[in-house]
Amino acid sequence: MKGLCVYIKAGKGHYVPAEAVDSALKRDGVDSRLIDFFSYLDLEFMEKVNQGIWRLMLKIPFLEKHLFSNLDNSKWGIGFLVRIVYFLRKRKLKKNLCIFRPDFIFATHPYPGTILSSILNKLGEDIPVYFYSTDVFSSPRVAICPYLRKFYLPTVEGIERTRKMGQKEDTLALCPFPLQDSVAKVPRLDKKEARKKIDLEEMFTIQLNLGGEGLGSLALLEAILKEDLPVQVVIIGGIRDAMRSSLENLIARYPQSKVRIQIRGFVKNVSEYLAASDVIVGRAGINTIVEAIYAHRPFLITELVYIVIASAEYVEKYHVGWNATGDVEKQLGIIKDLVRNPWKLLEMEENFGKVPIEYSSEKLARMITDDVSSLLEKK
Numbered sequence: 149m150k151g152l153c154v155y156i157k158a159g160k161g162h163y164v165p166a167e168a169v170d171s172a173l174k175r176d177g178v179d180s181r182l183i184d185f186f187s188y189l190d191l192e193f194m195e196k197v198n199q200g201i202w203r204l205m206l207k208i209p210f211l212e213k214h215l216f217s218n219l220d221n222s223k224w225g226i227g228f229l230v231r232i233v234y235f236l237r238k239r240k241l242k243k244n245l246c247i248f249r250p251d252f253i254f255a256t257h258p259y260p261g262t263i264l265s266s267i268l269n270k271l272g273e274d275i276p277v278y279f280y281s282t283d284v285f286s287s288p289r290v291a292i293c294p295y296l297r298k299f300y301l302p303t304v305e306g307i308e309r310t311r312k313m314g315q316k317e318d319t320l321a322l323c324p325f326p327l328q329d330s331v332a333k334v335p336r337l338d339k340k341e342a343r344k345k346i347d348l349e350e351m352f353t354i355q356l357n358l359g360g361e362g363l364g365s366l367a368l369l370e371a372i373l374k375e376d377l378p379v380q381v382v383i384i385g386g387i388r389d390a391m392r393s394s395l396e397n398l399i400a401r402y403p404q405s406k407v408r409i410q411i412r413g414f415v416k417n418v419s420e421y422l423a424a425s426d427v428i429v430g431r432a433g434i435n436t437i438v439e440a441i442y443a444h445r446p447f448l449i450t451e452l453v454y455i456v457i458a459s460a461e462y463v464e465k466y467h468v469g470w471n472a473t474g475d476v477e478k479q480l481g482i483i484k485d486l487v488r489n490p491w492k493l494l495e496m497e498e499n500f501g502k503v504p505i506e507y508s509s510e511k512l513a514r515m516i517t518d519d520v521s522s523l524l525e526k527k
């Protein structure tokens with residue numbers, strides 16, 4: 149069996165689940181190829197535009213909310229892009245399919261999911277497209293498409309919201325969350341073991357996640373430095389030169405602070421950093437939130453973009469974190485309370501076991517291949 153796992157470059161949110169499923173498929177004997185959608189169709193110019201717009205949205209949340217809320221209420225959806233790509237790249241797609249013809253396509257972003265399934269339908273190509281919504285707790289309207297074979301989500305809340313948006317009932321399927329191997333395939337450590345392994349001090353530890361693009365806010369970090377809390381802050385995520393300079397300047401303003409700051413950037417041993425932390429804070433990235441839930445670490449949401457509002461509702465519904473978006477005073481108050489009363493973290497422990505999310509890239513991969521096998525048998 150042959151398959152394509154297709155993602156787009158926009159932080160790590162779409163790549164991580166695509167890579168996890170691709171690895172699981174390969175372990176199961178599938179000839180799977182992990183590809184970037186824009187590169188696959190020689191649409192790098194569209195990729196640059198898309199990345200530029202997305203980074204601008206992250207920098208200006210008001211603009212992001214205005215744009216994507218309008219798109220969610222638009223009648224036009226993604227049809228315009230489908231027509232452009234069909235006109236510009238249908239020959240390229242046909243050529244690629246001659247070189248490597250997959251039995252299925254698995255997509256983790258609405259662009260490849262909707263565009264490829266629509267164009268394949270126009271071309272009369274009988275290749276099923278399976279879409280996994282990385283939004284987990286919801287879906288953007290541009291993902292709604294009648295030509296998808298299956299539309300996967302790991303939460304019943306996400307399925308219900310997607311159903312209300314108009315996705316065909318018989319395509320919707322509850323699936324496991326495709327946990328990346330760096331979290332799923334390693335032994336779980338306690339906090340002391342993890343801190344020792346990644347060279348951190350034995351003290352209250354905050355993981356500050358700046359997101360894949362490294363555009364997170366430093367407001368809470370500055371408040372912690374001003375308060376001079378006896379904590380350790382580990383900073384991970386994309387750290388470009390401008391962000392590193394901002395961090396160094398901020399730290400330099402508090403030379404006598406008791407706060408211990410470790411700037412680590414992108415890390416591969418994600419599970420060890422989760423295990424070493426008492427609380428995860430930062431922008432509400434879906435993968436980071438769900439991985440924190442898996443590791444039984446509460447998430448303090450400090451920034452929230454429109455397209456992941458449902459994630460904040462989920463965190464609060466199951467009492468596994470807090471939504472303090474834009475309120476630095478509230479964020480600092482939560483941290484101070486946890487530092488003074490660490491037993492509250494123990495009280496939250498049982499809440500994690502009540503979160504109804506299953507974790508397995510292998511099971512999701514098998515759901516796809518079982519369905520593909522059933523289709524191939526009918527041919």
